[in-house]
Amino acid sequence: MMDDTTQNQPPGALVTFLAGLQAGMMALIVMLGWLGVSAWWQRHTFWTAANQMATVFHGGDAIVSGFGRNTPSGLAVYVLSYCLLGGAFALAAPRRLTPAGMMLGGVLLAVGWYWLWFRMLGQRVMPLVWLLHAERPMAFGHVLYGVMLARFPVYLPVECQPTPPPPDGSGS
Numbered sequence: 537m538m539d540d541t542t543q544n545q546p547p548g549a550l551v552t553f554l555a556g557l558q559a560g561m562m563a564l565i566v567m568l569g570w571l572g573v574s575a576w577w578q579r580h581t582f583w584t585a586a587n588q589m590a591t592v593f594h595g596g597d598a599i600v601s602g603f604g605r606n607t608p609s610g611l612a613v614y615v616l617s618y619c620l621l622g623g624a625f626a627l628a629a630p631r632r633l634t635p636a637g638m639m640l641g642g643v644l645l646a647v648g649w650y651w652l653w654f655r656m657l658g659q660r661v662m663p664l665v666w667l668l669h670a671e672r673p674m675a676f677g678h679v680l681y682g683v684m685l686a687r688f689p690v691y692l693p694v695e696c697q698p699t700p701p702p703p704d705g706s707g708s
Contacts, residue, residue, distance in 0.1 A: 587606065
């Protein structure tokens, strides 16, 4: 049995960052899944978003139909940037936020990241991604990412998660 001094200890920065990395990865899986399905609906390949991101390293050669030899590098850009974004969000998010507030914060961060990454930096750093990405599905994918990112407290160790208040005993 745990005593009162060990229950609900605030998680350290490393533990919080790792929980954010995990949440970022799960949110990225949801976002890339959405982007793949929406690409199918537009009669493109499931790997369109990853292939477009691979143009950062390989230029126009990365644009292929299907999973190509450059697709993993595009996936790596997504994994690295969006997992780190999740870790940063977990460190920066105030612990006093309600779940709805945390979700709103995650969505605002994700949509802000979309505008920074795809709209502002994209024109100079990755022009093919900026020109070729499907704007509405990508923007909605970032909303999904933000919603999922807000779930990072689920990935904290059990002793660091908030516990529900004890029952008051007046339920009869």
